[in-house]
Amino acid sequence: MNLIENDNYNIGHICTRRQCEQGRGGKRAFRWISAHQETTDYSFTDLDRESSSFANALQALGFAAGDILFTFLPKTPEQFFVFLGALKLEVVCGTLFANFGYEAIVDRLGDAKARGVVTKKSLLGKITRVREQLPCLQVIIVVDIPEHLSADILSYPALMRQASPDYVARPTAADTPSVLHYTSGSTGKPKGVLHVHGSILHLNRTTREVLSLTESDTFWCTADQGWVTGTSYGIIGPWSLGVSQIHYGGGYDAKLWFELLRDQGVTVWYSAPTALRMLMRESAELYKSFDLSTLRHIFSVGEPLNPEVIAWARATLGKDIYDTWFQTETGGIMITNRPGLEIRPGSMGTPLAGIEAAICGDAGLPLGNHVLGNLCLKSGWPSLFVTYLNHPDVYARKFRDGYYYTGDTAVRDDDGYYWFKGRNDDVINTAGHLISPFEIESALLEIPEVAESGVIGAPDALLFEKVVAFVCLRPGTAYSKELEIKIRLYVSNRVSSIATPQEIVIVDRVPKNKSGKIMRRVLKARYLGQDAGDLSTLED
Numbered sequence: 001m002n003l004i005e006n007d008n009y010n011i012g013h014i015c016t017r018r019q020c021e022q023g024r025g026g027k028r029a030f031r032w033i034s035a036h037q038e039t040t041d042y043s044f045t046d047l048d049r050e051s052s053s054f055a056n057a058l059q060a061l062g063f064a065a066g067d068i069l070f071t072f073l074p075k076t077p078e079q080f081f082v083f084l085g086a087l088k089l090e091v092v093c094g095t096l097f098a099n100f101g102y103e104a105i106v107d108r109l110g111d112a113k114a115r116g117v118v119t120k121k122s123l124l125g126k127i128t129r130v131r132e133q134l135p136c137l138q139v140i141i142v143v144d145i146p147e148h149l150s151a152d153i154l155s156y157p158a159l160m161r162q163a164s165p166d167y168v169a170r171p172t173a174a175d176t177p178s179v180l181h182y183t184s185g186s187t188g189k190p191k192g193v194l195h196v197h198g199s200i201l202h203l204n205r206t207t208r209e210v211l212s213l214t215e216s217d218t219f220w221c222t223a224d225q226g227w228v229t230g231t232s233y234g235i236i237g238p239w240s241l242g243v244s245q246i247h248y249g250g251g252y253d254a255k256l257w258f259e260l261l262r263d264q265g266v267t268v269w270y271s272a273p274t275a276l277r278m279l280m281r282e283s284a285e286l287y288k289s290f291d292l293s294t295l296r297h298i299f300s301v302g303e304p305l306n307p308e309v310i311a312w313a314r315a316t317l318g319k320d321i322y323d324t325w326f327q328t329e330t331g332g333i334m335i336t337n338r339p340g341l342e343i344r345p346g347s348m349g350t351p352l353a354g355i356e357a358a359i360c361g362d363a364g365l366p367l368g369n370h371v372l373g374n375l376c377l378k379s380g381w382p383s384l385f386v387t388y389l390n391h392p393d394v395y396a397r398k399f400r401d402g403y404y405y406t407g408d409t410a411v412r413d414d415d416g417y418y419w420f421k422g423r424n425d426d427v428i429n430t431a432g433h434l435i436s437p438f439e440i441e442s443a444l445l446e447i448p449e450v451a452e453s454g455v456i457g458a459p460d461a462l463l464f465e466k467v468v469a470f471v472c473l474r475p476g477t478a479y480s481k482e483l484e485i486k487i488r489l490y491v492s493n494r495v496s497s498i499a500t501p502q503e504i505v506i507v508d509r510v511p512k513n514k515s516g517k518i519m520r521r522v523l524k525a526r527y528l529g530q531d532a533g534d535l536s537t538l539e540d
Helices: 011-015 017-024 044-060 077-088 102-112 121-129 156-162 197-209 228-240 254-263 273-281 307-317 392-397 437-445 481-494 520-528
Strands: 028-033 039-043 068-072 092-096 116-119 139-142 153-155 177-183 191-196 218-221 244-248 268-271 297-300 321-325 357-360 373-378 387-389 403-412 418-423 428-430 433-435 450-460 464-473 503-506
Touching (some): 011 044, 011 077, 011 228, 039 044, 044 156, 102 121, 102 191, 116 121, 153 156, 177 197, 177 228, 218 228, 273 307, 357 403, 387 392, 418 437, 437 450, 481 503
Parallel strands (some): 028 244, 068 092, 116 139, 139 153, 268 297, 297 321, 464 503
Antiparallel strands (some): 028 039, 357 373, 373 403
């Protein structure tokens, strides 16, 4: 399929009407599976009709190109209709996690000067509670109330009943703003990462070349649409190719997930290392009764994939897991493991063709192989973000000499594979040695008694920084001096004596954000008795 026709890069159009024009109108776009396992199928014609109706409803409310609308929804079919309908109208669409609290809502809607938000009745109270702090917010659209509650709290069903189901998106230039995601750094307020419609070129390409999706596949991306993976590869990439998906509204349940993989005939599965590690903790007996012969590939994203997870998948499922690396700012996959490329467990893989990566020192000079430095990417690919909303100065600091500085540190081996080591502010400098917390965390997870781990560097008068390991033990395991010695010896032997934790802290859980990344800044702040900053992206 010729993706771009008549210079129209409109994401909403390409993922719906364009698919119908290519003869896929009757094909299933997605099967919605509720938390109670009730199923509803939606064709590409349905997807086009519902998103067009919403585009017309927005237009009737006075929304126009460049306005900003947010969704504040759990996983639900309306999420897709609203997202694609807004993009058809060239309204910028932002997405929020449904379990965000009041402060997170104000920070994002306020910073973006959002004109509208789409939500559910159960979440409406969170918005109305802070409504006075959001002077730009004109309308709240509620997906599950039958009629309007007031002039500015509107019923989605009522709006859709009154809207025409036909909307033709005007030709949209590649540099037209499209999707807005907020990301939290180690300090300060969340920043809005703005993308453009032309990003669909890279998302379409990586969905084909990395995830290896074709029209005959059934795809399942477990990511929430509050996260960039959930929009880039849970909506845009697959539907730009006319691929059928399943979307599940429930939470983690190992047995149910494997029933879905088997019964829905999933051929390609995209999930997070945290979820895969949770599956690894289940009894191996659980998986023996499932025939996963239909499942062709498993991919992971969101944080580095520990080598032991790959070993587990090979031994238990008879499958490889391909780890992929990208950021909210990059918009799509950059460096990746993929079918046809040898997997080196623990490695990020290699850059895609056309993506130029480099390891640079703090002074901006390129570094050689096996040298720890800043992971940088030569700017210019279609899905690269165009600004931090309202923070052009911060955006400018991310670029130097034509390279985007990702904020991650890595090393490159002699064969061009990249190995993630941490964030710039995560790498531990102990006695002059730079240590990756990820390496220590991976080693800790190989110890049978350890369920979760998080590692930080803490100030030390002698060593500059000491290694502090936060460990969550498996149920029924008691901490003892013997276990402490075992942990220290194992890390010393597995990583190096320099990496041996000087302190081990037993915790009930290791804080992670909603995409599964370990929040080391939160661990460090708690350890030092400091303010942990923005906690809105912390998982429940």
